[in-house]
Amino acid sequence: MAKRMVDIAKLAGVSKSTVSRAFSRPEMLQKETLDRIMGIARMYDYHPNTMAQAIARRHFNLVGFLLLHKSRPFFEHTFYGPALDGFMERAKARGYHVVLGATTRRNDHFEEGFINDSIDGALLSSRAPDPFIKVFQSRNIPVVLIQNETGLENVGMVTDDDYGGMTKIMTHLIKERGYEDIAFISCRLSHPCYMPRFFAYIDALEQNGLHPFANPDLPKYDLEDSYPPNPSILSRFGRQGLQRFGTPIIVPSAHIDTAEKTLLKLLPFRKMPRAIVCATDDIAIGVCRALKQKGFRVPQDVAVTGYDDVEMASFCHPSLTTVHVDPYHLGAESMDLLCRYIEDPGYPSTRICLKNELIIRESS
Amino acid sequence: MAKRMVDIAKLAGVSKSTVSRAFSRPEMLQKETLDRIMGIARMYDYHPNTMAQAIARRHFNLVGFLLLHKSRPFFEHTFYGPALDGFMERAKARGYHVVLGATTRRNDHFEEGFINDSIDGALLSSRAPDPFIKVFQSRNIPVVLIQNETGLENVGMVTDDDYGGMTKIMTHLIKERGYEDIAFISCRLSHPCYMPRFFAYIDALEQNGLHPFANPDLPKYDLEDSYPPNPSILSRFGRQGLQRFGTPIIVPSAHIDTAEKTLLKLLPFRKMPRAIVCATDDIAIGVCRALKQKGFRVPQDVAVTGYDDVEMASFCHPSLTTVHVDPYHLGAESMDLLCRYIEDPGYPSTRICLKNELIIRESS
DNA sequence: TTGTATGCGTTATCAT
């Protein structure tokens, strides 16, 4: 017997307009009427129906947290879990509810249904290509990207300062440790996070008169052909392409196991680098495991660094020198930025670039 | 200028009822009219408004995934991330959207707003006390608990088979390894997962003529007074209380650091157990770290076991003997069960108890 | 098979 607004109105001896005001603009009512209405509402545990409010107000107080991945895991991912926490916390503080979407790339309808007309804004995960973003824009739904890049207008972007973080790692290795032969291991460089990290690696070497490590055992390949760079990122960093950037080692995925297995096949190189800079912690952990199995000591023979500062980075042996990324903070900032676009649909494209911190541990 | 149903109707030269049917009961329409309507809808990228559908249909196709914790982390938690993945996957398959709730215990209104009238069902996280569950019941919103326990009617419960899993660990330690002095380390035993694990520990000892390890260095304390047991769980296992169950070591929280620090203060015991059974992997990892620092070898001096099979359990040194729990599966089953209650509100209280698997690694 | 009329629960406009 869920009560509706009209029931409460009848019980309180007022019109339903008055009950509506009691909830949305209490200051308009006489204190006496307000108290009477709210008393009855409490008695029957009445609250206005959110859906009905939404359609009458043409505004939903609902935002989407949308993940577009190739496959599981979605929220199990060490990044999206805490990012969701941060996003939700700010959403709640601003009176928004969060609805989830997770879909694979195949479906060309991206979470049909709720997306269509019923959310006020959307956070899109790392791999949202421009055509998807445009679907939202065509429906006037503001969009914020997290850890991604686009050249489209009126889109918010929140990212970690990948370039700056990797520069800190390189400075540490070159200036503090004096290493010169430094290799780079990543998975597909087209990823909007890994590319800036790679640029920072290249630039730091160049600025110190050093050259990218080239593994003499591996066949040469064309970096740009094999891993076509994202044009938006290239232009952000004022590059034309990836020529002259050497042939970093690319592992098939950023998982511990994958990195470990790939390196086990490759090691030992005829000429070993003094340090290995990895695009992520997981890759670094896999690389360390492979190195150990091949008899190399970390960091005495080869130093290794990661990126992200996942939980395991501090618990593994040796513990990992890395850059601390704060997904919770990224998520929280995303929601704040999304609100700007919801309030002002014409707000220009903005990038929020979060500072990060170098964590020096045992592996370097 | 988002198109509405009536616009599409006009463009197609039909009434809006026909457009409505085109989306909800296409088989009712003549193929010709249907095609014409859908063509126009596609052209204008029209989809029915979910919110309006919801209020007209009086059911929302929306379920809540609600976390009730003391504090962060919510979805960062190694359990709730994958559980959410599983829950979402099944929700999507059944045409439901998922809205999130996360709140701390203090607020006596639990996610006011969407909960109130606008979800068809709710999944409640591990620490949902009965009064909260009743709030939903009073609003006729079906509830399923994950990793929790209640004596209330018409509530679904999905849990890992904690008792069975821990029994497997104990059998392994006693029968295969021949260990006799076995200690138990947990955090607060009132937790609905840890209590069955503890019962399994006690029962296995008793059935093999062994006794709970008692640390002679620690002051005795009254288990039942210190950690009042959940009555629902007691009755499920047919127990009266916790008398005669010894004084297991209780750490303040189930985190690696906490367990490590607590154990560092306690070690070495005057008399060491041959094995330490921990209520979770994180506790076990902390215990291992403490043991190593105090000069004990795992498993040569003391064997250690965990529970949950978190990612780190396979990557730490020594890798951890544990029970594999599948949060993804738990989440998926929860959604399936929730659907039963949505379709049949009178469905009786049901427990789904998921089988698990013993994983023997280096630590035992 | 399709159209008409009414209802869903709320907000907003315009009176009073």
Added chain:
DNA sequence: ATGATAACGCATACAA
């Protein structure tokens, strides 16, 4: 300060 009434966008019983 409060009430009457028309949206809001869609579903559905009933009529045709």
